[in-house]
Amino acid sequence: MKTFFEQVMEQTGRVPRGKVTTYSELSRAIGKPGAQRAVGQALKCNGRPVIIPCHRVVRSDGSLGGYGGAKESGIRKKVRLLRKEGIEVRNRKIDLKKYLHRF
DNA sequence: GCACTGACCGGTC
C-alpha cells in the first residue's frame, strides 16, 4: 500500500495531454472521496512539477485553483501550459464538460 | 493524541 501522496502523484500523471481532472475526481479515483484537501496538500508538496503535471488539476467549478509559488505567477504559467495542450482557458477558467478526464 | 493548516467542495447570500 503506497502512501496517499504516492497515489495522488500516480493518478495525476495518468491524465493524458489535452485533458484535466479535478481535486474531487482525483480523490475519488484514489478511493477516498472527500479527501480533496489532502490531494491539494500532495500536489503542493510534491515540489516536482516536472514529473508530476500538476497543472492538469483544476477545481470542480472549472477555476484553475492554485499552483506553486505566488498565486498569479503560478496561475499564469498554468494557463499557458494548458493552452499549449489545446485546452481553452477563459479568465482562469476552463470547460470541464469538454476537458475533464475520468479515470 | 490534540490543534492548526491548506493548490478544496457544495451550498447560501
Add this chain to the structure above:
DNA sequence: AGACCGGCCAGTG
C-alpha cells in the same frame, strides 16, 4: 459573478 461558512481529509508540530 464574487464572498462567506461549515465540513472533510492527510500532514505537521
